[in-house]
Amino acid sequence: xxxxxxxxxxxxxxxxxxxTASQIEAEADMALxxxxxxxxxxxxxxxxxxxxxxxxxxxxxxxxxVGGEYGEGVLRVGGKSxxxxxxVAASVGLQLGAQSKxxxxxxxxxxxxxxxxxxxxWKVGVDGSVAIVEWGVGKDISNxxxxxxxxxxxxxxxxxxxxxxxxxxxxxxxxx
Numbered sequence: 001x002x003x004x005x006x007x008x009x010x011x012x013x014x015x016x017x018x019x020t021a022s023q024i025e026a027e028a029d030m031a032l033x034x035x036x037x038x039x040x041x042x043x044x045x046x047x048x049x050x051x052x053x054x055x056x057x058x059x060x061x062x063x064x065x066v067g068g069e070y071g072e073g074v075l076r077v078g079g080k081s082x083x084x085x086x087x088v089a090a091s092v093g094l095q096l097g098a099q100s101k102x103x104x105x106x107x108x109x110x111x112x113x114x115x116x117x118x119x120x121x122w123k124v125g126v127d128g129s130v131a132i133v134e135w136g137v138g139k140d141i142s143n144x145x146x147x148x149x150x151x152x153x154x155x156x157x158x159x160x161x162x163x164x165x166x167x168x169x170x171x172x173x174x175x176x
Contacts, residue, residue: 018072019072019176020176021084021176024057024072024073024074024084024176025074025081027057027058028055028057028073028074028076028081030057031055031056031057031058031102031104031156032053032055032104034102034155034156035102035104035153035155038155039141039153039155040140040141040142041140041141041142041143042141044142045106045141045142045144046106049106049108050106050107050108051077051107051108051109051110051112051113052075052076052077052082052106052107052113052116052117053075053076053104053105053106053107054073054074054075054076054085054103054104054105054107054116054171055073055074055075055076055102055103055104056071056072056073056085056087056102056103056104056105057071057073057102058071058100058101058102059071059087059100059101059102059103060098060099060100061089061098061099061100061101061159062097062098062099063091063097063098066090066091066092067090067091067092068088068089068090068091069087069088069089069090069091069169070086070087070088071086071087071103072084072085072086072087072174072176073085073086073087073103075116075117077113082117083117083173084173084174084175084176085171085172085173085174086171086172086174087103087166087169087170087171088169088170088172089166089168089169089170090168091168097159098159099157099158099159100156100157100158100159101154101155101156101157101158102154102155102156103152103153103154103166104152104153104155105130105150105151105152105153105166105171106150106151106152106153107149107150108146108148108149108150108151109149111149112149112150116150116171120172120173121170121171121172122170122171122172123168123169123170123171124152124166124168124169124170124171129148129150130148130150130151130152130166131146131147131148131150131151131152132152132153132154132166133146133151133152133153152166154166
């Protein structure tokens with residue numbers, strides 16, 4: 001029964017959130033600019049350290065005991081869009097509310113990017129480990145050292161459900 005409710009909730013989020021390629025591109029540009037303005041040194045970090053960036057603007061999450069999350073984004077390599085993706089996650093537990101957030105997944109090595117691009121569906125925590133980064137006031141990303149080849153940034157949270165995780169999220173290619 002719970003599984004059926006989760007599937008219905010995720011399907012609702014998908015149908016309410018499906019976007020055109022131009023919408024995804026425009027929202028990804030805005031999310032990227034917000035990332036650059038909120039995290040000191042992030043523009044230089046992206047230009048010099050990142051092999052590819054998966055940008056999910058306005059990922060929606062809703063839950064009432066069971067929860068679902070859905071968003072559509074774009075993978076950019078060398079500043080150019082190469083493929084569109086969706087992210088889907090489901091959860092069970094004490095939760096009530098809804099939120100929207102931006103997610104950027106930065107691939108720091110060619111090998112990590114290649115493995116991601118070759119996969120049919122990539123699940124965080126199963127197919128790839130992603131280090132989630134939180135930044136305090138005054139910290140500069142250009143001074144950071146990362147010990148994982150894939151780094152996730154969650155920012156721009158809006159709503160009443162606060163959850164800084166992408167663990168269990170599945171990323172799948174979509175056509176737009």
